[in-house]
Amino acid sequence: MIELRNVTLHRGERRVLDGLSLSLAEPRIGILGANGSGKSSFARLLNGLLLPTSGHVTVDGIDTRDDVKAARRRVGFLFQNPDNQIVHPTVAEDIAFGLKPRRLPKPAVAAAVSAILARVGLAGSEERLIHELSGGERQLVALAGVLVMEPAHLVLDEPTTLLDLRNRRRIAAAVADFPGQVILVTHDLDLVESFDRVIVFEAGHVVVDDRSGPAVHAYRALCR
Amino acid sequence: MIDALYIAADSPLHRLPAGLKLAAIPVLAALLFALPGWPVAAVGLAIVLALLPVSGVPPRRAAKQLRPAIAVIAVLFLVQLWFTDVAAAAGAALRFLALILAATLLTMTTRATALIEALEALFRRLAWTGLSPERLSLAIALTLRFIPVLGQVVEEVREAQAARGRDRSIVALAVPVLVRLLKTADEVAEAIDARS
Numbered sequence: 001m002i003e004l005r006n007v008t009l010h011r012g013e014r015r016v017l018d019g020l021s022l023s024l025a026e027p028r029i030g031i032l033g034a035n036g037s038g039k040s041s042f043a044r045l046l047n048g049l050l051l052p053t054s055g056h057v058t059v060d061g062i063d064t065r066d067d068v069k070a071a072r073r074r075v076g077f078l079f080q081n082p083d084n085q086i087v088h089p090t091v092a093e094d095i096a097f098g099l100k101p102r103r104l105p106k107p108a109v110a111a112a113v114s115a116i117l118a119r120v121g122l123a124g125s126e127e128r129l130i131h132e133l134s135g136g137e138r139q140l141v142a143l144a145g146v147l148v149m150e151p152a153h154l155v156l157d158e159p160t161t162l163l164d165l166r167n168r169r170r171i172a173a174a175v176a177d178f179p180g181q182v183i184l185v186t187h188d189l190d191l192v193e194s195f196d197r198v199i200v201f202e203a204g205h206v207v208v209d210d211r212s213g214p215a216v217h218a219y220r221a222l223c224r
Numbered sequence: 225m226i227d228a229l230y231i232a233a234d235s236p237l238h239r240l241p242a243g244l245k246l247a248a249i250p251v252l253a254a255l256l257f258a259l260p261g262w263p264v265a266a267v268g269l270a271i272v273l274a275l276l277p278v279s280g281v282p283p284r285r286a287a288k289q290l291r292p293a294i295a296v297i298a299v300l301f302l303v304q305l306w307f308t309d310v311a312a313a314a315g316a317a318l319r320f321l322a323l324i325l326a327a328t329l330l331t332m333t334t335r336a337t338a339l340i341e342a343l344e345a346l347f348r349r350l351a352w353t354g355l356s357p358e359r360l361s362l363a364i365a366l367t368l369r370f371i372p373v374l375g376q377v378v379e380e381v382r383e384a385q386a387a388r389g390r391d392r393s394i395v396a397l398a399v400p401v402l403v404r405l406l407k408t409a410d411e412v413a414e415a416i417d418a419r420s
Contacts, residue, residue: 077418084411089336089368098419131372
């Protein structure tokens with residue numbers, strides 16, 4: 001479980017999040033909100049990419065301020081633009097990037113890479129070059145690079161914004177298969193339809209926190 | 225981009241270890257510069273040219289890669305001719321041609337992955353100097369990864385400016401490209417943090 005206690009976050013002079021306390025226990029949680037509402041900053045707090053200005057964020061009991069590396073190992077993070085997340089020129093190398101500090105033998109790394117590629121629907125793509133992949137395939141490679149680390153939680157920051165409908169479905173399917181907790185920041189209301197809980201942000205505050213149906217309904221009303 | 229130069233084939237040159245090919249270039253350079261005179265440079269070029277049929281690289285592809293270098297070598301030849309004589313100018317031109325062709329053969333017969341691994345092995349031997357092999361090889365991988373991204377960003381910005389009728393302005397191209405690259409650099413750094 002990820003918990004936030006009295007979290008306030010400033011970025012420069014601006015107060016992005018204000019006095020936030022939440023327990024995130026449900027397996028599937030959607031985060032909605034307008035641009036600039038604080039939802040991306042909120043996502044970055046969950047794996048310690050940002051540390052709260054005051055208050056505490058804990059991941060399965062680990063305070064991100066005390067041991068950010070241990071917290072990050074438990075929380076995988078997928079960014080909106082795969083081009084900024086993929087650091088190696090070929091698929092297999094990039095997926096193996098996160099595994100490097102574990103110093104596994106080469107065949108074990110290759111087996112893990114192949115297995116994860118099959119899981120995201122890109123079996124046999126090990127030697128393909130990143131710049132020759134489509135945008136959707138790149139996002140799947142970025143997701144594979146996160147999943148191969150076997151995190152307990154998966155935080156996704158608008159992962160389908162740059163994708164067409166087919167690729168959105170491929171990402172949604174890969175995310176649906178994830179056995180751990182999913183926290184998905186999105187503008188795509190279809191993606192959170194079946195989620196256990198949806199939280200809506202506005203100007204750094206939680207304005208709706210409910211089951212998916214009523215929360216999406218309330219969000220639509222807010223956007224009118 | 226370096227992988228765009230690679231030509232998949234199963235030639236003896238492709239099968240040679242990347243480290244060996246990588247080491248051969250400075251050795252060739254040292255020999256060509258240590259033994260001056262155009263006949264030595266001509267022999268060097270002949271040896272590299274003899275490797276071309278062995279490499280499985282179509283001569284036309286190799287020639288295409290060499291084309292931009294030819295102009296530079298022509299200028300070098302003329303400058304040398306002005307200050308020295310025909311023999312010295314020919315020696316310099318042949319020497320550079322041999323080296324550039326050898327480097328072209330290296331990139332055409334070696335995958336970027338294999339080159340990075342070879343360099344990583346080299347960096348590990350240099351660890352005693354305080355250099356971090358992981359950091360150096362990540363820097364090289366990032367460079368190779370982002371060369372095509374850079375090309376794409378330039379193309380997108382050029383298109384956008386052309387659509388606004390500003391396709392000849394360097395400032396209109398450079399400013400948005402720079403802004404996007406700085407933003408990308410921030411985001412990549414954040415992603416590396418998230419992944420390690």
